[in-house]
Amino acid sequence: MAVWDKNLLWSFMFLLAGAVGVTVIYPFTSTCAVRGSTVTLPCTFTPLKSFSDGQREVPLKIVRVRWCKNHEICQGSTPSVYDSNSANINSRYQYLGDMKTNCTLQIRDVQQGDNATFRFRMEADHPQGHFTNKTGVTVTVVDSTKMRIIRSSDDKKFSRGETVTLLCASVCTFHQLEVTWLKDGHALSENGSSLRLSPQTAEDSGNYTCALKNMKTLSEPYSLQAEAGAGGNLPLIAGVLFVVLLAVIALVLFIIKRKLRAAEGQRAAGGETELKVSY
Structure with a gap:
């Protein structure tokens, strides 16, 4: 094979290898x-x-x-x-x-x-x-996308103390959009396509909306309502414990008072006996 043919072949091979590498x-x-x-x-x-x-x-x-x-x-x-x-x-x-x-x-x-x-x-x-x-x-x-809020559970009621995550959804993927959140029309500090509320309290009840940052486009309001759950029984439990504590304190005071009266009666009886002997 001629030298020129060899050079041409090697040039073609290097070019092919380079094209594959790019x-x-x-x-x-x-x-x-x-x-x-x-x-x-x-x-x-x-x-x-x-x-x-x-x-x-x-x-x-x-x-x-x-x-x-x-x-x-x-x-x-x-x-x-x-x-x-x-x-x-x-x-x-x-x-x-x-x-x-x-x-x-x-x-x-x-x-x-x-x-x-x-x-x-x-x-x-x-x-x-x-x-x-x-x-x-x-x-x-x-253009003019209708945004909405969804959550993993369709139930819009939640028990106090549980964790709730709201997602701002649209026909587009929101994973890289700058989303802001509002509650009852007031801006929240949280940003991003999801809003995590944990643990839930009664103050978290309200209407939530999401919007694209620096835009007027808002989602439809999403209402969350708190219902009594395990956390909702805390006031009742505290009240029962308070009543029981008062009862225990009253019983202890009654026993102490009764023992004091018995002790006073014994001392009085002992004084009268000593007085008769002296005469």
Whole structure:
């Protein structure tokens, strides 16, 4: 085999091995986002470390990362929602990754225009290291979502002292949304898609609503009403114990008083006998 043919073969093999080694992984390829919320698109990548130019192995270094919307290759003059080489980027799109392995993108204040497919592209200091994963992540934006509150049990009554967890639900997954909670119209300090009330007291009775942070969209009120449970009998038990304690104290005082009277009677009888003897 000629030297030129051997070099061509080795170059092809290195190129094939390099292409196989390059990866961009999206944990999920589709997600749902409520307009005005924040959605995070997790992403990891493995760049090509080097390539062969037919004579030697040339190391590669990632010099640029990009995220594009509705473009399969995301190259050249394609508009980017994020470009590490550009300072003119919409602040709603925040790159949470780096130039090594993490390519996570976060979209804040989701708008209807974000109803699209987002793709990540890495670019090296040589074209051999450029790569775009064409699969991407498709974001479905839901407008004016009707939110509601659910709990594991359909019973809206609870016994005092038990633990109750309320979940803010929608047609979208709320695991990464900024959710706030209100009780009887007043904001609670707790945040997140779930609200845990433990242990329950009578003060926890009321109407609960959840809302997306910095948004006016509210869920329908969810009413929780306390009913007497094991904890509800505490006042009765305390009252019974108090009555029993009073009875015991009264009995002890009665016995002591009776013994004192008996002792006084004995002393009186002894004094009268001594008086008769003296005469």
